[in-house]
Amino acid sequence: MPETRFGELVLRRWPRRRGETLQAFDGADRYLLRLLEEEGAGPATLVINDQCGALWLGATDRGPTWSAGDDWVARRAALANGEDNQRPLNADHWLWPGDAPTATPDQVLMRLPKSLSLLEAQLAWLAEILPVDTPILVAGMDKHLPGQLVPLMERYLGYGQAGHGWKKARVFRARAPGKVLQPAPAPGEVAVPGRGWTLSAGPGVFARRHLDIGARFLLDHLPRDVSGEVADLGCGNGVLGLSLAADNANARVTFCDVSWLAVDSARRNAAALFGDGHRHEFHLGNGLDGLERRFDVILLNPPFHRGHAVDDGVARTLFRHAHRHLAPGGELRVVANGHLPYRRNLAKLFGQADRLAANDKFVIYRCVND
Template sequence: MSTTETTLEVAQGRFTLQRRPRRRKELLRAWDAADEYLLREVAKQRPARADRRILVVNDSFGALTVALAPWASQAWSDSFLSQLATRDNLLANGIDPGTVTLLHSMQQPTGPLDLILIKVPKTLALLEDQLIKLRPLLTADTKVLVAGMVKALPRSVWTLLEKLLGPTDTDLAWKKAKLIRVTPDPGLTVPDNPYPVQYRLEGTDWFISNHANVFSRDSLDIGTRFFLQHLPVLPQAQDIIDLGCGNGVLGLQAAARHPTAMVHFVDESFMAVASARENFNRAFGAAREAAFCVGDGLEDFSAASADLVLCNPPFHQQQTVGDQIAQRMFKQAQEVLRPGGELWVIGNRHLGYHSALKRLFGKAELIASNAKFVILRVQRGPR
């Protein structure tokens, strides 16, 4: 990627920014026009007080936090990769990461706040959860600025903002981004937070909890249902990884079928891992141990440390659709599997995972397929 594509120039300064996970030939920038729109609007409000209390919400890769580091004391996100990129980018620009408190989604920001900058997340339930939690931190003078790319801003965004915070005013689109100003209304009655939600997992007595940013919160999604119908049993398995675990349903069923194995639940979403932990503890209680990891895929796992990896990989990162995350998961699994260990993957038929897995493992076996999904199995050869 050229210097132009890694250098953000805004009123606050000139900053070098990169995405996470890192790719050798990165084609995407670490910011978008919505970030620029927010920073342009903040610059209009100068002079900024040194003690101004600013919260950044859903910063994609740290562009907002880095540019506003002298004032943005808190950054709040559900994404581990976002936080990792933010730390990297602060350091790359000579800023001490310790000057900013990076909060994950299961933590609560502190208030009161003078200015809140919100990037609209892909999951509107996450936005709803965040707005409800932010409400007690607002004062009559708090300014709330919300932005996103036009193509990712349904009308329901305005509905949520007006229902939970107050009246909105929208600027004209700029570089295909929209900026929304919200005026807090102290008289609004804020409903109770509906998250996490629960449903009974079909065919079991388990109740599955789902925090706001978990995929398919209200019922079992059709891909996972299909995967569960073909889930493997490896009697010799000692360590099983539910990679990209979401609410942990695959790992729960794997634990039930492998009563002596240690199951590791891994996701980059803090809410996903919190959901998986709650669901495992509810299903098995103190009688069974498991491991829970919020991280960059299998980056923290040792080589040859797992016998079975189950993976329903995401095909998007935030608002960007692509297979780079899945490809990275497959490469990490190849390293982490013991000789003879197996990786089982489910994906939409059109994603072409078969070819990618065959390149890495030599061959890929089709276990099952239907009109929408394929389930593939590969095995780690000798080292």
């Protein structure tokens, strides 16, 4: 199992994969912890968007630390790395969106998220919860820095300043205004053709402004006459599972995602369409891990990135989850870019992977659990 050393720590990504090629930390983590050591205002630290626990574990040496984020896998990676290094982290100090630390932090260490809408929501949250003048350090790798970062910090925090680069990372500084200067962005609105629906999508949720073109293609090829258990795996705002549920009254859909904000978006959309008494369920976690039931249908529009990195390992992991959790005779429907070599991966698991439909960009595979 590949390991990467971060000072005295040995860190790994989650889930643990043989032949892992991505590190569990980067120069932005190193830069933030170096500045914490040199400039820290006090012992208590709020960490935001930690990848695998490097910041949470590093700041905990100084005093009480809370880690805030949207990603279940990031939380699980941090807790596992704490256990591996005999430095267990307090799981109660993880903050999902909307939570607040139980004490006042002296400083904030923030990694830039990939999504600008999530960044805006987090900056607005910091303005709301922090005492005036709490120092905020924001860092990211040079190749991923958004051009409008300083103006965004000025809009939400009243001030933003670019600092020096170090090890291909750059830090930006601000101080909490002690009051809300700009409300967080409203949820995105996604129109669903042919349904008359407008679905909401929280900050950072995939395709939060427009229906993803892969999902749009799969919507035209959803199974009919479905009853029993269905999983919308990697559900985002829930458009696939919601559409299937609308056409199949005897189906119960479990909406699954690694993102808290995605699962929350799917839950809100289901309530808006079907009422609060609907029978559908919601699962925050790594794919289908933690679910005991088997599914008659699984729908999947898999990602081929982890953060900024192109990586089909997430898709291959979800294929294995689907194979493990399909009921006998159950089927998996996958939409993917036509150039990706998923048919080989699927056929190896299921014995076959039928091309149900294709266009100039996407292909839909149908796999049956015989």
